[in-house]
Amino acid sequence: MSFPSVDRLARAQDTLLVANDLDTAKLQDGLSSLWARGGDYGDLYLEMTTRDTWSLERGKVTRAAFAISQGIGARIVTGDKTAFAYSSDISGKAIDAVTAAARAMQSHGQDAAESGRGVRIEAIGQDAQAYGIMHAAGGMDTIEKVAILRTLDDLARAVDPRITEVNAQLAVEDSTILVGATDGTLAGDIRPQIRISLSVVAESNAKRASGSAGGGGRFMLAEFGSDRLQKLVEKATSVALTNLEAIPSPAGEMTVVLGNGFPGVLLHEAVGHGLEGDFHRRQESVFNGMIGQRIAAPGVTVVDDATVPGARGSLNIDDEGVAGQRTVLIEDGYLVGLMQDKISARIMNDKMTGNGRRQSYADLPMTRMTNTFLESGPYDPAEIIASVKNGIYAVEFSGGTVDITSGQFNFSAEKAFLIEDGKVTAPIEGATLIGVGNEALKHISMIGNDLELGIGFCGKNGQTVPVSVGQPTIRMDHVVVGGAGA
Amino acid sequence: MSARKHFQSVEALDEQPTTYLLQSEADLADAASYAIERSVALGAGGAVARVSEGGGISVTVARGEVENAVRDGNQSLQITVFEDGRTGMASSESLSRSAIDRVVEQAIGMARQLEPDPDACLADRDLLAWTTPEIAMFAPTGQSAQALTDAALAIEHAAVTTSTADSSRVSEAGASSQDMRFALATSHGFCRSWSSSAQHRWCQTIAQRGDEMKQGSWSSVDRQLGGLEPEEAIGRRAARKALDTLGAESLSTRRAPVLVDAPVASSLVRALCAQLTGTAQFQRMTFLPDAQGQVISASHLTLVEDPFEPFGLASAPFDEEGVAGERRDIVRDGVVTGLFLDTRMARKLRMQSTGNAGGMRNLSLVSKGTLPDDDIGAMLRKLGTGLWLTRIMGGATNPATGVYSQAAGGFWIENGEIVRPVHGFTIAGNLQEMFKSISAVGADIHRSGGIRVGSLLLPDMQIAGR
Numbered sequence: 001m002s003f004p005s006v007d008r009l010a011r012a013q014d015t016l017l018v019a020n021d022l023d024t025a026k027l028q029d030g031l032s033s034l035w036a037r038g039g040d041y042g043d044l045y046l047e048m049t050t051r052d053t054w055s056l057e058r059g060k061v062t063r064a065a066f067a068i069s070q071g072i073g074a075r076i077v078t079g080d081k082t083a084f085a086y087s088s089d090i091s092g093k094a095i096d097a098v099t100a101a102a103r104a105m106q107s108h109g110q111d112a113a114e115s116g117r118g119v120r121i122e123a124i125g126q127d128a129q130a131y132g133i134m135h136a137a138g139g140m141d142t143i144e145k146v147a148i149l150r151t152l153d154d155l156a157r158a159v160d161p162r163i164t165e166v167n168a169q170l171a172v173e174d175s176t177i178l179v180g181a182t183d184g185t186l187a188g189d190i191r192p193q194i195r196i197s198l199s200v201v202a203e204s205n206a207k208r209a210s211g212s213a214g215g216g217g218r219f220m221l222a223e224f225g226s227d228r229l230q231k232l233v234e235k236a237t238s239v240a241l242t243n244l245e246a247i248p249s250p251a252g253e254m255t256v257v258l259g260n261g262f263p264g265v266l267l268h269e270a271v272g273h274g275l276e277g278d279f280h281r282r283q284e285s286v287f288n289g290m291i292g293q294r295i296a297a298p299g300v301t302v303v304d305d306a307t308v309p310g311a312r313g314s315l316n317i318d319d320e321g322v323a324g325q326r327t328v329l330i331e332d333g334y335l336v337g338l339m340q341d342k343i344s345a346r347i348m349n350d351k352m353t354g355n356g357r358r359q360s361y362a363d364l365p366m367t368r369m370t371n372t373f374l375e376s377g378p379y380d381p382a383e384i385i386a387s388v389k390n391g392i393y394a395v396e397f398s399g400g401t402v403d404i405t406s407g408q409f410n411f412s413a414e415k416a417f418l419i420e421d422g423k424v425t426a427p428i429e430g431a432t433l434i435g436v437g438n439e440a441l442k443h444i445s446m447i448g449n450d451l452e453l454g455i456g457f458c459g460k461n462g463q464t465v466p467v468s469v470g471q472p473t474i475r476m477d478h479v480v481v482g483g484a485g486a
Numbered sequence: 487m488s489a490r491k492h493f494q495s496v497e498a499l500d501e502q503p504t505t506y507l508l509q510s511e512a513d514l515a516d517a518a519s520y521a522i523e524r525s526v527a528l529g530a531g532g533a534v535a536r537v538s539e540g541g542g543i544s545v546t547v548a549r550g551e552v553e554n555a556v557r558d559g560n561q562s563l564q565i566t567v568f569e570d571g572r573t574g575m576a577s578s579e580s581l582s583r584s585a586i587d588r589v590v591e592q593a594i595g596m597a598r599q600l601e602p603d604p605d606a607c608l609a610d611r612d613l614l615a616w617t618t619p620e621i622a623m624f625a626p627t628g629q630s631a632q633a634l635t636d637a638a639l640a641i642e643h644a645a646v647t648t649s650t651a652d653s654s655r656v657s658e659a660g661a662s663s664q665d666m667r668f669a670l671a672t673s674h675g676f677c678r679s680w681s682s683s684a685q686h687r688w689c690q691t692i693a694q695r696g697d698e699m700k701q702g703s704w705s706s707v708d709r710q711l712g713g714l715e716p717e718e719a720i721g722r723r724a725a726r727k728a729l730d731t732l733g734a735e736s737l738s739t740r741r742a743p744v745l746v747d748a749p750v751a752s753s754l755v756r757a758l759c760a761q762l763t764g765t766a767q768f769q770r771m772t773f774l775p776d777a778q779g780q781v782i783s784a785s786h787l788t789l790v791e792d793p794f795e796p797f798g799l800a801s802a803p804f805d806e807e808g809v810a811g812e813r814r815d816i817v818r819d820g821v822v823t824g825l826f827l828d829t830r831m832a833r834k835l836r837m838q839s840t841g842n843a844g845g846m847r848n849l850s851l852v853s854k855g856t857l858p859d860d861d862i863g864a865m866l867r868k869l870g871t872g873l874w875l876t877r878i879m880g881g882a883t884n885p886a887t888g889v890y891s892q893a894a895g896g897f898w899i900e901n902g903e904i905v906r907p908v909h910g911f912t913i914a915g916n917l918q919e920m921f922k923s924i925s926a927v928g929a930d931i932h933r934s935g936g937i938r939v940g941s942l943l944l945p946d947m948q949i950a951g952r
Contacts (some may be wrong), residue, residue: 052596064596065575066589085557088579105543105555105631142599165769201771201886208886210771248889250949251914252739282548284657284692284698362560401880401893405657405692405701406763408909410893423906430889432881432912480736482881482891482912482950 005127005323008316012178012188020090023120027180030074030095031119035182037074037103041342043181044099045319046072046090047361051173054142056149056166073361074098076106077343086362097220121186128324128354130309130314131218136172136192138220143334145170145221147231155233156200162244163237165201170194172221172298179321183342187321192218193312193466195455198232201339202240209246211239211414214455217468219310239396239415242427249416249431249483255391256418256433256479257384262397262454264373264471267302269402269409270437271295273460275329275337276367277344280405286407286438287335295335296441299377302330304339306354306370308375312455313370313467320356320365327353329372330441341367359463366460373470377447381473384446386422392431392481393417393424399456407437432482440476448473505626505665508559509677514539514669521565522671530597531567532608534807537561537581540869542664544686545596545634547642548656555631558664567593571602577634605833608734608807614676615804622796623682625710629663637661637717641689644721652695652732654725663711676808683709684799689721693728702728707935709797729838731877731895734907737951743872744913745865745950746942747896748876749933755789755851755937757883757890758782758921762822764831764842766885770869771919773888778823785820786854793847800848800936804841811841816849820922832935850938853927860929865941867902868926873913874899874951881912888917911951920944 017023028045034042048070055063071088072095085093085101137145152168173193180186195216202209213235215228260268271287281283287295296302306315306324315324320342329337340348341356344367357368385393393416400411413431418423453470518535525533539561546554563586574597576589629637640725642659649777669679687706704724706715715723746754754785761782766772774780783789793811795801804810807829816824827835828843840845856866866874874897881892928940 057603060601060603062571062601063575064600065574065577066592066596067577068578068589071579081552082554083556084554086559088560088562101557101559103607105557142596146599165771201769205769208770210884210886243884243887247508249891249914251912251948253952282657284699362558364554364556380606398882399880403879405699408879408893408895410880410912412880412891414882428892429884429887430882430914432891432893432914434879434893434910434912436910480910480912480951482893482914482948484889484891484914484916484948 002352003126003294004129005316006123006191007166008127008133009123009186009188010135011190012176015048015176016090016178022092024186026092026095028121030099031121031180032117033270034074034076034099034102035117037106038306039078041077041182043075043320044072044095044301045361046178047175049175050145051171051172053169054145054149054355055173056153056168059153061146061149069360071361072098072147075364076102080343080347080436082364084364100223119182119351121180121184124185124187124321124323126323127316129305129308130316130324131192133190134192134220136194136221138172138222140221150228152198152233155230156198156237159233159237160241162202162241163200163360164203168198170196179319181321184320187317189316194219194221194222194224196224198236200236200240202244204244207244209240209243209339211236211243211378214234216455217310217312218314229364235396242415243429246427246429248485249428249481250485251481251483253466253478253480255388255475255477256481257388257391258474258476259395260448260450260471260473261452262469263394264454264469265397265400265411265456266372267412267471268372270435270440271302271330272369273402274404274407274437275339277338277350278339278367281344281347285404290335293335293356294333295438296330296333297444298333299447300330300333300441300444301328302376303328304355304369308371311371311453311468315354315370318354318356319358322352322354322356324354324370339367339369341365357465359465363463366463368460368465369458369467371453371468373451373453374472376449376472379446379448381448381450384448385424387446387475388419388422391419392428393419394431394433404436408434409437412436428483430483434480434482443477444474445477446475474483504628506543507539507667508541508585509539509667511667511669511681514667515671515677517563517586518669518671519677520583521563521586521590523672524587525565525567525594526673528590528594530567530594531570534566534608535563535671536664536806537563540664542662543629543631543634544660545631545638546658546660547635547638548658550639550642552635553658563589565589566591567597568607569597571595571604571606572833573606605830607829608672609672609809609829609839611674612797613810614674614808615678615810616676618803618810621794621803623680623709625683625800626665627663627685627711628772632952634661634663637687640717641687641721644718645691645725646691648722648725650729652693654693654729655676656689657690657692659721662686670804670808672808678804680803685711685714687714687717687720689724691724691728693732695732700728702732707799709799709904713797723733731907732911734895734909736910737898737908737949739950741946742949743869744818744944744947745869745872745874747874747876747942748928748930748939748941749934750875751939751942752934753878754942755849755939757917759826759846759849760885762816764823764825764827764835766823768831768834771886773886778825779906780822781820782817782822783820784924787817787820787924788815788852789817791816791847792851793841795848798848798936800846802847806844809839809841809843811847846936848936851927856927856929856940860930862928862930862941865926865930865943866899867930868898868943869899870902871900875913883917890915890920891916911949914948
């Protein structure tokens, strides 16, 4: 019987080992020598990623770029000390060089005698099966890629004559990774990733406004059909056109209705980062020691789910060879779980959740989110808006940040309106929402039934990884909104 | 923080310690030249090859022990080919001849399938940096992991021993030393290279009072080891940043004058410069289209760009297209006198490249009104009663409209004296008015990356809180 995880591993071994005159035995030798001078854990991570990017500007596709990135990272962990080195060469010589360099970085005081601990690695069992083995381009050639960008340009310009600029980009990425670890792990993954992004400028009476939208995930380009393209166009153009009419956002404390999809970035910032195991291990999170406590209103259930089929943040296995999984973080308002990587899980004596991720072979793994979202509730979105006497309706956001130690977060609305007497009225600009993570979720008073995911990039300690965020429409009370209006 | 004078240490150049790099400038130049030869041989109309190598050691410590010790070493080659206005780019992390052959073919293959942009082409031959002088930027330390660990531990020690009634701990203290080389060749026959170094020390702290936790951080960056702030000062400063904000209260919604602390003020300089890039000007995604000759700020302000500052953090003898920049005014007496242009954007705007392909160089915002003793104390007295803004957490600026809104933190000041730390509010305004309203610039100059600026006094901002 053959598991998909076995096929993926075989493919990864072909691409990263066989093609470079390497084999599993050489990987085992490298791991044995990696922790020969001591250490609790070590791993070797091999990666090859290719990416091509096509750009449309002023109606023409005039620029394209191709990049290939490959290499090996070697890590030794002793307690919570990590030594790390990497090489952009994949060869037997490179394995020897990076293991030697990592050992040289190992802090002094280790037993200098080579203890010769052997390592035997074996394929892990099932992985998350969140996406299949495929090439992201799926056989689509240049002409078809260019045609997608042209379609976006045509559709956007057709929306309204006030749309004066359209820029679009299409990126197709294929990544093959292989992890061998001293705990016996051997796992591989073939990760497709496509991303289509669009930005437009609208101009009227010398006022200019911009709007953008992006979509994609771990699926084939051909699956990005015309309905999906149309949706990107609608979003980007509506943001720009709405902002042409926008008045300065009011400032002060108020009730806010957040739209579904990307506004879930609030959860990502307000609680997601604060529930990453490495921050807990170092006692830096505002949520430290709150497991089991009520941190959100009843009905609030937040999960991190790497198994969503084809989603941008999905992972068959994480970058430490642990199967991707669904982890409930908040259940009906109670904090029930943390996300963990191998190192933090071991030190905290918690279970691994498949959240160990790294930007590339040249970066160290950390606890990272995958697809993080708030589950749907009972309310019709229209009912939620109608329930607000005066407040704002924030439909789209450009992003946000959090200080995980104090819990203070902020995020910026890209498209928002006033709500007056239960009705959506004037568009507003420059609304920045701020709050404290462990308080804000207690103020969620209504949860919609329209959960949707949005795509994003998540940055932490200088490393960027693809993620999804998401939520249904929600009502949140007592939010501080900053803006230049009175 | 005091203004740090840069100095050219001739002694340091005479006897150079070992670099972390494995290749010489000549090795990188060879790889770049080979990529150009291949491109020309395959019929490319024009080509630019950029090759870089970086290497170093980075160590972080916490609780008196090493947390991460990383040996960095990376290299890459990027080729850009122009085929009658069609631009193909490809990059590789291998510099082997076969890898270069492959990326050159890839770039040319891609370019041929595109549509032409008549303004996409090689830089103007006359603008290339054929003769500009070398700039001193290379100061390798060859510091070992042990030496860097000792530096990081000294920083941590200074932070945790900065005692008050509240506890202070270090979430991460770090030290790194990195070297880098860069070579650029073009199908004009241009080929030059340079090397640089960067020393970095940093500290992130957490101060605690009961359940309340606050973060603080401080860092020092210089190309030369001797230019870094002392370890003790970095640790103490990072601890104070966190300790001083314990007990912060919210601010109620109001209008007030704001003094933007010098380390934070660089973000406003960046927002100003973002209006003046070729892309912003060409796409008119700016509140100041056709900026050249227009008023952008208060008339006492001048912004200077200097690509050639010895050991400057944003120095470069030439840009990513081989074009030489020059020391020039970007804003003089409040009026825009220069833009940041690469070749393509310059052609689109019917102007000349300013040598800014790949970014802005060292920038310095100065005011005619600044007196030598306008230190932070003097600036707080000028503020009188208002907000001393010491932290911007995030938010949005809309370049097209100038709408500015940021989550922030700092101290409430009355009659020039600190009353209490404040947080949980936003500041908002419009950049168009904010730049023009700047009423004073402090002599407390801080360098953040390539930007030098003192604290900035904004007489009237909207604050939103509880």
